[in-house]
Amino acid sequence: MGVFECGRKGCNNIMCDRVPDEHGYICGDCFNELVSLGVTVNIELFMICKPVNTKESCSYYNEIFKKKGKIIMRVEKNSKIYTVIKQTEDEVLVEDEFDFEQPPFKRKIQMWWSLKYCKIIKEE
Numbered sequence: 476m477g478v479f480e481c482g483r484k485g486c487n488n489i490m491c492d493r494v495p496d497e498h499g500y501i502c503g504d505c506f507n508e509l510v511s512l513g514v515t516v517n518i519e520l521f522m523i524c525k526p527v528n529t530k531e532s533c534s535y536y537n538e539i540f541k542k543k544g545k546i547i548m549r550v551e552k553n554s555k556i557y558t559v560i561k562q563t564e565d566e567v568l569v570e571d572e573f574d575f576e577q578p579p580f581k582r583k584i585q586m587w588w589s590l591k592y593c594k595i596i597k598e599e
């Protein structure tokens with residue numbers, strides 16, 4: 476068995492099991508990425524673009540398309556009701572439920588720092 480290096484720029488995979496064409500070999504990862512882009516892709520351009528770093532692009536798009544957090548409780552502070560949403564282990568989002576004038580104000584707070592001054596109305 477020889478070494479069949481992926482012909483894509485920046486890809487270090489060496490076990491390509493597809494018959495090479497004018498673009499050279501392509502590894503399974505790059506092939507799957509190419510397939511996911513659809514059939515209108517310029518293969519030559521694709522072969523000179525670095526492979527996607529899935530982890531990096533995942534954290535990039537996670538910031539843009541945030542996952543809905545889990546509502547953990549409703550609290551009252553200064554006669555206003557807030558919904559407390561747990562986003563991650565140490566990130567909590569507080570939404571003002573009664574501010575209809577503007578989109579709900581959302582702010583990240585450090586875990587529990589301001590909640591200790593709130594009255595818990597309902598734990599979910």
Ligand SMILES: [Zn+2]
Nearest residue numbers: 481486502505
């Ligand atoms: Zn590759």
